[in-house]
Structure formats: C-alpha cells, structure tokens
Amino acid sequence: MRSHYCGQVTDALLDQDVTLCGWAHRRRDHGGVIFVDLRDREGLVQAVIDPDVPEAFSNAERVRNEYVLRVVGRVRRRPAGTENPNLPTGAVEVLVRDLEILNRSEPLPFQLDDDDTSEEVRLRYRYLDLRRPVMQERLRLRTRTISALRGFLDEHGFMDIETPMLTKATPEGARDYLVPSRTHPSSFFALPQSPQLFKQLLMMAGMDRYYQVARCFRDEDLRADRQPEFTQLDIETSFMDEQAITDLMEEMIRAMFASVLGVELPNPFPRMPYEAAMQRYGSDKPDLRIPLELTELSDVMADVEFNVFAAAAQDPKSRVAALRVPDGGKIPRREIDGYGEFVGRYGAKGLAYIKVNDSAAGRNGLQSPIVKFLPDEVLAKILSRTGAENGDLIFFGAGTTKVVNDALGALRVRVGTDLGLMNREWAPLWVVNFPMFEWDEQAGRWNALHHPFTAPRVDDPAEVRADPAGCLSRAYDMVLNGTEIGGGSVRIHRPDMQSTVFDLLGIGAEEAAAKFGFLLDALKFGCPPHGGLAFGLDRLVMLMAGAKSIREVMAFPKTQTAACLLTQAPAPVTEGQLRDLNIRLRRTP
Known part of the structure; x- marks a missing residue:
C-alpha cells in the first residue's frame, strides 16, 4: 500500500512520486491550502493538498487528528523560509494528488504530545501511548539492542535454544506463578523464574554454548526496575572459567554499545570485590559516576562518650561510617533535615553531620550539634581520614552494618545527583568475590x-x-550506573x-x-565445568534510553500492583473453568 515510510522522505527523493500511509498528526488549513503532518513509526512528513485537486482536497477537509490516511504525491522542496530543521524530512514536502481516508478516529482520551498525562491513563490506552514518537524510539532501541546481542552470540558459536515455560516449582528466592494442571489433578506447573536448571542441563547434554531471549516470571513486590514478567538474555557456556566468561560478556556489551549508541565503554571494565564495594559505597551495585565514598570510622569512635557512635563501633555487626561531601557546607539546613528524613526510610534513626568552616581552627571551625561530644583528637582523625577541607560537609551513619550501608549508600547517590556531581555518562563495573x-x-x-x-x-x-x-563464591555481577544489569556464576558441576x-x-x-x-x-x-549469566534486558534498555522505569521500555507492562490496566487482568474465571481444574475457591469474608 505504500512505497516509503514517512520518515524516509528526504531531499534524496526530490521530484519522485511516493505513496505513504500513516496517521494524521496534525491538520492545518492555511488560506485554502491544507497541510497534513503525516506520521508513522519512522517519522513525520508534511503533505500539501491544493484546492485544484478537488477529490483529495475534499477528503482532506474531513481529516481530523489520528485519522488513518494513504496519500500519493510528488516530493518537492519546501518554499524558502518554511523549512523545519528539527525534522529529518523538514526540507521537503509532498504535493498530494490523491488522499484516501482508510479509517476514522474518535477524539483521543489524551493528547499524544501531552507529557503530563498520568501513567494510569497511558497504561489503560497503551496502544495509543505507543504511538508517541518517544515510545516508538524506545522500542526501536530495544529491537536494535537485542539484535546486536544476538548477532554477537551467533558469531561466537552460541546456540539459540528454547526452554520450557511450564516447569516445576523450585525455590529460587521469589514466589512462583503457579499454573494448575487439568490432566494431573491437584498438581501444578510453575512459570519459570529463570531457565537456570534447563540451561545447566543443556551443558550436560553437550550443547557447549547456549543463549535465549527468555521470558521470566516472579511473583514479587514491584518497583521501578521490576515487573512480574520480564525479559532476560540467558547465557551458559562450558569449559570456561569466570575470567573467560566475564571477558567475553564484557566484549559483547562493549560491541553492543558501540553499534547501537556509538558509545565506547572502557576496556577493560573495572573489577571490585563485594567486600570493598560494601565498605566504600554501602552497595554491591555502586554508581561509580558519583565520586563520593564512605569512610570507615568504627575504630576512631570505639571509646568516645557519645553512645550512639560508641555502641555501634564496639558491635562487630555494626559500623560507624562517614560520607564527605565536597563543598557541601553550602547545603541549607532545611535540605540537611530532608536528607535526615530520607535516610529514615532505610532504618536510620538520624543523620549526624559536621560542617567544616575552618579546618585549621580545630573544634571552633566545625559547626555541628555533635562536636561537643567528641574529643579534639577524634575530630582531628575524622578530618584527616575523610580528607575534609574548608567548605565541606560530613554526614555520619551509625548502627547495624546493613542499616548504615543502606542509608549512607542511598544518601551518597541522592546527594551526588542533587549536587550534579556525576563525572561521566557511563560507569560499568564487575563486582566479584561475593x-x-x-x-x-x-x-x-x-x-x-x-x-x-x-x-x-x-x-x-x-x-x-x-x-x-x-x-x-565464583559469582560475578555486571553493574552499570548503579544498576545491576547482569549476574551469574560458575556452577557446581x-x-x-x-x-x-x-x-x-x-x-x-x-x-x-x-x-x-x-x-x-x-x-x-x-x-562438564560450566557457567553463565543472565542480563536483564528491560533494565539495560531502560538505562540506554535514559528512562526512569522499565515500564517505559516495555510494550505492555503491568502496574505496581501487577495488574494490566489495558486488558483488566487478572480477572475472575468461570465456575466451569475452575471445575475442569478441580479447583474450588475459598470465599473471603
């Protein structure tokens, strides 16, 4: 029905006839000449309909936004001064000689160019939301990403093998989605949380190198980077140790970023032991774009009279740590109080701080409610160990190791983001020695x-x-910008x-x-000895697209309550269906 996509109509097609299909993005009537911006997945082009083509002009007068059209015309250069440099097609237009309305559209429940539309409405009408250019570009990015990853693995001798979707329930850290069996009463299948056991069995079968773009299911509480069903690139290989596996996977990610985004990632990726990551960043997936680190102070605080610090310092399951924020002294008190509320979400009971006004003046140059509780020698050690300078701010965390790591680790990212401290765009990392x-x-x-x-x-x-x-363990995680995008290990054989x-x-x-x-x-x-890993494709594409949630790079995601607003799933089923499965529902009061 068409010769080109709308986004392909450039000055390379000048004076050529084209046939286009798409949606009426916008219609404008200027002094008897009608302009229709015609849109498809590849872009937008301006169509011009003159009154001297009566049938096409008559049809164009009836066009409204989101009508589905087919136009035939000749490509010509736009008149001087009317070009649109923001569009790849902005130097040309199509002079229409035939316009056909293929289908009409009722007024949309929201405007496609309204960025403030609620997510609930966007998910309810997801098929309309996906017409938006930003959403189409994200799905194109997803396609290019998966294609590049497949191409790399194909070139390196990996076999694309499907594994079952109906399998046996096994404990893998989250609740299974269960599927009742009609032919085996009182028995259930489980949807796979991952193809873990099957891909290991493929290694035992001698397949040697396997991969699969696998759909996985986990019945767990949701957040921005989780969904009840998600997609991972699942990989397993035999006769390779962890160094060889991570080297190959790193090469794959570098090649994909270069081909899809034109981005050159570091070679090699840095490696960090788990213990060092937790000690220095409070997280096993640290965002290395932020040049802030935690400083251990447990030994310094062991004998102070300030019981909050001393008790944590003397407990082997606790720690006292500091986070130095360069030039953080300019942060107003109300924002510091806000950070105190923020760390409270992670179990911290408070957020002590010291502003360093004049490090040479001893305690007189320090501003904080806790300074009076700390001896001069302890204050000197804090300044020395953190490397604090005039104008800096030092935050403190004291309590169980988990609470301090969670609270200060999250605060590190929050403060670094608020102050614009990120010093690069991409920061990959291998975390090892878990x-x-x-x-x-x-x-x-x-x-x-x-x-x-x-x-x-x-x-x-x-x-x-x-x-x-x-x-x-012989496990390894690939982290990118503070998000775990892949994890795996050498397996027990x-x-x-x-x-x-x-x-x-x-x-x-x-x-x-x-x-x-x-x-x-x-x-x-x-x-055979074997190992592998799995990459979360939704998370990876989310980072590459600069989106805030994996829902923004999935065609039909679920809500935070694991519901589909589009299809209204999950939904009740009939008594007959339950009877076939030998299931009787317990009535809730």
Whole structure:
C-alpha cells in the first residue's frame, strides 16, 4: 500500500512520486491550502493538498487528528523560509494528488504530545501511548539492542535454544506463578523464574554454548526496575572459567554499545570485590559516576562518650561510617533535615553531620550539634581520614552494618545527583568475590546469596562445611550506573559439592531428591565445568534510553500492583473453568 515510510522522505527523493500511509498528526488549513503532518513509526512528513485537486482536497477537509490516511504525491522542496530543521524530512514536502481516508478516529482520551498525562491513563490506552514518537524510539532501541546481542552470540558459536515455560516449582528466592494442571489433578506447573536448571542441563547434554531471549516470571513486590514478567538474555557456556566468561560478556556489551549508541565503554571494565564495594559505597551495585565514598570510622569512635557512635563501633555487626561531601557546607539546613528524613526510610534513626568552616581552627571551625561530644583528637582523625577541607560537609551513619550501608549508600547517590556531581555518562563495573552464604537470623539458617547452584571458590566440600561464613563464591555481577544489569556464576558441576551446598541451606537429601532429583542425577553422568549469566534486558534498555522505569521500555507492562490496566487482568474465571481444574475457591469474608 505504500512505497516509503514517512520518515524516509528526504531531499534524496526530490521530484519522485511516493505513496505513504500513516496517521494524521496534525491538520492545518492555511488560506485554502491544507497541510497534513503525516506520521508513522519512522517519522513525520508534511503533505500539501491544493484546492485544484478537488477529490483529495475534499477528503482532506474531513481529516481530523489520528485519522488513518494513504496519500500519493510528488516530493518537492519546501518554499524558502518554511523549512523545519528539527525534522529529518523538514526540507521537503509532498504535493498530494490523491488522499484516501482508510479509517476514522474518535477524539483521543489524551493528547499524544501531552507529557503530563498520568501513567494510569497511558497504561489503560497503551496502544495509543505507543504511538508517541518517544515510545516508538524506545522500542526501536530495544529491537536494535537485542539484535546486536544476538548477532554477537551467533558469531561466537552460541546456540539459540528454547526452554520450557511450564516447569516445576523450585525455590529460587521469589514466589512462583503457579499454573494448575487439568490432566494431573491437584498438581501444578510453575512459570519459570529463570531457565537456570534447563540451561545447566543443556551443558550436560553437550550443547557447549547456549543463549535465549527468555521470558521470566516472579511473583514479587514491584518497583521501578521490576515487573512480574520480564525479559532476560540467558547465557551458559562450558569449559570456561569466570575470567573467560566475564571477558567475553564484557566484549559483547562493549560491541553492543558501540553499534547501537556509538558509545565506547572502557576496556577493560573495572573489577571490585563485594567486600570493598560494601565498605566504600554501602552497595554491591555502586554508581561509580558519583565520586563520593564512605569512610570507615568504627575504630576512631570505639571509646568516645557519645553512645550512639560508641555502641555501634564496639558491635562487630555494626559500623560507624562517614560520607564527605565536597563543598557541601553550602547545603541549607532545611535540605540537611530532608536528607535526615530520607535516610529514615532505610532504618536510620538520624543523620549526624559536621560542617567544616575552618579546618585549621580545630573544634571552633566545625559547626555541628555533635562536636561537643567528641574529643579534639577524634575530630582531628575524622578530618584527616575523610580528607575534609574548608567548605565541606560530613554526614555520619551509625548502627547495624546493613542499616548504615543502606542509608549512607542511598544518601551518597541522592546527594551526588542533587549536587550534579556525576563525572561521566557511563560507569560499568564487575563486582566479584561475593560471599557464598548469608545468615538468616529469623530462620536460623544459611541462605544462598545468589542461588544454590553457584560454585564456591574452594574445591573441597569439607572446606565449605568448615567455614560457610568465610566461603566465597565464583559469582560475578555486571553493574552499570548503579544498576545491576547482569549476574551469574560458575556452577557446581559435581554431585558431592551440590549435595553439600543443599545440606548447608537446610535442604535435606529427601527434599533435594524431590525438588532437584533430575539435576542431581544429571550431575552423575559426566557434567562438564560450566557457567553463565543472565542480563536483564528491560533494565539495560531502560538505562540506554535514559528512562526512569522499565515500564517505559516495555510494550505492555503491568502496574505496581501487577495488574494490566489495558486488558483488566487478572480477572475472575468461570465456575466451569475452575471445575475442569478441580479447583474450588475459598470465599473471603
């Protein structure tokens, strides 16, 4: 029905006939000549309809915004002074000799150029929201990104293999979405949280290099970078250690950024141990664009009379840390109070601070309610260790290590963003040497920091049993601008080690056989050393597009309550459907 997309009509087509299809973005009647801005997914071009083409002119008079049109005409240069330098098609226009209305449109529930339309309305009418050029560009970016990643993996010998969507419920850290089976009464499938076990089985089958653009499902509380269903680039490979895997994946991301965005990322990406990331940034996914770091002060505060600091400094499960903000002394008190409320969301009971007015004047040059509680030698050590200079502001955190890390880590990002301290556009990072386990105080048992199939850095199961707290894993996360975009590990490939890890996690032999018997059996039949990772494609494209939420780069996302406003899902089903599945609903009071 057409010869070109609207966005392809440039001066390269001067004096040529074109046939275009699209939507009427805007119609203007200027002194008897009608102008229609015709829009499709590739852009917008101006169509001109003169009265001396009666049938086309008559149809154009009936055109309203978002009518679907087909126009035939000749490309000509716009008159001098009427060019639009903001459009790729702005130097030309199409002189129309035939205009056909393919379909009409009722007035839209919101204007496509209204950036203040609520997200609820945009999701309710998502098919209209997706007509907006910004949304179409984000989906084009997503397409180019996935295409570049596929191309790299294809060139490096990876096989694109699909894994099941209906599988067995297994504990992987979040609740499963369950699917009742009609043919097996009282039994359920689960939608996959990831293809983790299947891709390991593919390595045992000798596929050697696998990838999949996989749809995954997790029934968990939502936030800006989470959805109940999401897409990941899932990768697994045999006979490669963590250095080789991360080197190859890093090369892939660099190549993709260069081809899609024209951005040259650093080579190599920096690497940072998990412990250093938590100590220096309070986060295992630090945003390295922000040149602020936490400073450890627990040893300095151990003997002060200020009990808030002293108690935390003497507790091995707590810490006292400082965050120096260069030139932060100009921050007004009301904003400091606002930061105090901000860290309260992370469990902090307050936010102590010191303004450094004159570091050479000792305590007399320091402004803070807490200065009077700290000896001169402690104040001197604080200034020395933080490197504080005149005009700086020092924030303090004291309490459990988790609360201090969460609070000061988030404050670091908030202050750095507010003060415009970001010193580069892209900051990739590998975080490595994660702990193998973390202790769950409430449950009184060990949990896997990543998942129970991650290999420890030691080969002897006895060493893992002897010191689970000090055991490090062969896991690695790729972080970009403070967001984890990919994570993975070298996997356990021996049944004795897998059984040991299950046992430490409180998964006994009987439970392991019931839930993972197929994996344990497969490990007995010549399983190769293997490892891999998965990239969150929604998060990755969100960062590349400069969007604030992954909902902005997904065609049909869910709301924060995991609902689809477009289709009104989830929704009740009929009694007959429930009866076929042998399900009876419990009535809520």
